[in-house]
Amino acid sequence: MRTATRAAVLGSPIAHSLSPVLHNAAYAALGLTDRHYGRFEVDEAGLPGFLSALDVEGEGWAGLSLTMPLKRVVIPLLDEISATALAVDAVNTVVFTADGRRTGDNTDVPGLVAALRERGVTSVESASVLGAGATASSTLAALGRICTGEVTAYVRGPERAAQMLALGERLQVKVRTAAWERAAEAFGAPLTVSTTPVGATDHLAGAVPRTPGVLFDVLYHPWPTALAAAWSQRGGSVLGGLDLLVHQAVLQCEMFTGITPAPLAAMRAAGEAALGGL
Numbered sequence: 001m002r003t004a005t006r007a008a009v010l011g012s013p014i015a016h017s018l019s020p021v022l023h024n025a026a027y028a029a030l031g032l033t034d035r036h037y038g039r040f041e042v043d044e045a046g047l048p049g050f051l052s053a054l055d056v057e058g059e060g061w062a063g064l065s066l067t068m069p070l071k072r073v074v075i076p077l078l079d080e081i082s083a084t085a086l087a088v089d090a091v092n093t094v095v096f097t098a099d100g101r102r103t104g105d106n107t108d109v110p111g112l113v114a115a116l117r118e119r120g121v122t123s124v125e126s127a128s129v130l131g132a133g134a135t136a137s138s139t140l141a142a143l144g145r146i147c148t149g150e151v152t153a154y155v156r157g158p159e160r161a162a163q164m165l166a167l168g169e170r171l172q173v174k175v176r177t178a179a180w181e182r183a184a185e186a187f188g189a190p191l192t193v194s195t196t197p198v199g200a201t202d203h204l205a206g207a208v209p210r211t212p213g214v215l216f217d218v219l220y221h222p223w224p225t226a227l228a229a230a231w232s233q234r235g236g237s238v239l240g241g242l243d244l245l246v247h248q249a250v251l252q253c254e255m256f257t258g259i260t261p262a263p264l265a266a267m268r269a270a271g272e273a274a275l276g277g278l
Contacts, residue, residue: 001257001258001259002062002256002257002258003060004060004061004062004063004096004256005034005035005036005060005062006035006036006037006038006060006061006062007023007035007036007037007038007061007062007063007064007065007256008020008037008038008039008040008064008065009037009038009039009040009064009065009066009067010039010040010042010047010050010064010065010066010067010070011041011042011066011067011068011069011070012041012042012043012068012069012070013041014039014040014041014042014067015039015041016221017039017067018220018242018245018271018274018275019037019039019065019067019245019249020037020038020039021270021271021274022245022246022249022253022267022270022271023037023065023249023252023253023256023267024036024037024270025263025266025267025269025270025271026249026250026253026257026262026263026266026267027257028266029263029266029267030257030259030262030263032257035257042070043069043070044069044070044073047070047073047074047077048077051077051102054096061096062095062096062255062256062257063093063094063095063096063252063255063256064093064094065092065093065249065252066091066092066093066094067092068134071090071091071092071134072089072090072091072134074091074094074104075089075091075104077102078091078094078102078103078104079101079102079103080101080102080103080104081103081104081105082103082104082105082106084105084106084109084110084141085104085105085106087141087170087171088106088109088134088137088138088140088141088167088171089137090106090108090134090137090138091104091105091106092105092106092107092108092248093105093106093107093251093252093255095255095256105255106138107248107249107251107252107255108135108138108142108244108248109138109141109142109145110142110247110248110251111244111247111248111249111250111251112138112139112142112193112216112244112247112248113142113145113146114247114250114251115216115239115243115244115246115247116142116146116191116214116216116239118243118247119214119237119239119243121146121191121214121237122146123146123147123148124146124147124148124149124189124190124191124214125147125148125149125190126147126149126150126151126152126189126190126191127143127147127151127152127189127190127191127192127193128151128152128153128154128185128186128187128188128189128191128192128193129143129151129152129153129154129164129186129192129193129195130154130183130186130192130193130194130195130196130200130201131153131154131155131194131195131196131200132153132155132156132160132161132163132164133195135195135218136153136164136195137167139193139195139218140153140164140167140168140171140173140175141171141173143173143191143193144171144172144173147173147191149174150174150175150176151168151173151174151175151176152175152176152177152178152185152186152189153175153176153177153178154177154178154179154180154182154183154185154186155177155178155179155180156179156180161177164177165177183201183204184204184207187204187207187208187209187212187213188209189213190213190214191213191214191216192213192214192215192216193215193216193217193218194215194216194217194218194219194225194227195218197219198219198222198225201217201225201226201227202225202226202227204227205226205227205229205230206230208227208230208231208233208234208236209234210234211234211235211236212231212234212235212236213236213237214236214237214238214239215227215228215231215236215237215238215239216238216239216240216243216244217238217239217240217241218240218241218244219240219241220240220241220242220245220275221241221275223240223241223242223275224238224240228240242268242271242272242275245271246264246267246268246271247264249262249267250262250264250267253267
């Protein structure tokens with residue numbers, strides 16, 4: 001077990017983050033009464049100073065979770081980065097070693113795989129991705145582990161299409177792109193992952209097929225989204241953003257505490273309770 005007692009999530013905006021709820025629930029379930037996980041409003045300009053101010057030895061910092069807009073700008077500030085984070089050019093987890101080194105990793109990728117595995121999805125012949133942002137990049141890397149065929153990314157504009165094609169080549173994932181206006185065609189795949197902002201897929205709710213496959217909509221508030229609700233009404237299997245958030249947080253908790261496995265059930269229950277109060 002690691003002896004460092006402090007961890008936190010950084011980002012801007014950060015007030016909405018459920019990470020403190022999940023991690024502190026894990027500490028309580030594990031009986032780690034000396035641990036605390038907080039949140040700090042930190043933007044790109046403030047990140048170098050924040051990291052420099054952390055006294056790893058004296059303050060006992062175990063690690064940090066990073067959300068937007070810090071997942072890429074943190075990379076030059078690290079001493080080491082995992083192959084997964086390097087592949088998607090995004091770090092969402094920083095672990096401080098005993099000698100003060102900063103190591104970066106990405107738990108979104110294995111977290112997405114774990115969330116799907118929990119629902120019995122371990123392999124698909126093809127998949128669709130809605131969007132082309134940072135979460136779409138992690139999604140593409142995750143699909144590289146479970147998709148045996150082609151991944152179609154539905155994106156806005158040629159620049160984002162080029163980015164997804166380049167990422168697919170780097171990850172050795174078969175990727176083709178299609179215009180966002182054709183996004184309803186995504187639902188023909190056995191797995192569709194929506195990585196878009198709130199409201200972006202509402203207009204697609206009426207296009208859900210009679211016998212849909214699996215939908216993974218990475219949003220968690222408000223929930224369900226119009227698309228997720230329509231999908232469920234058709235009898236399709238739906239995963240939400242809380243599934244991803246919990247599974248990636250489980251991996252972070254294990255890194256920060258050195259205790260495996262982290263209490264998944266307690267973390268999920270805390271997240272559901274928090275969302276129910278919003």
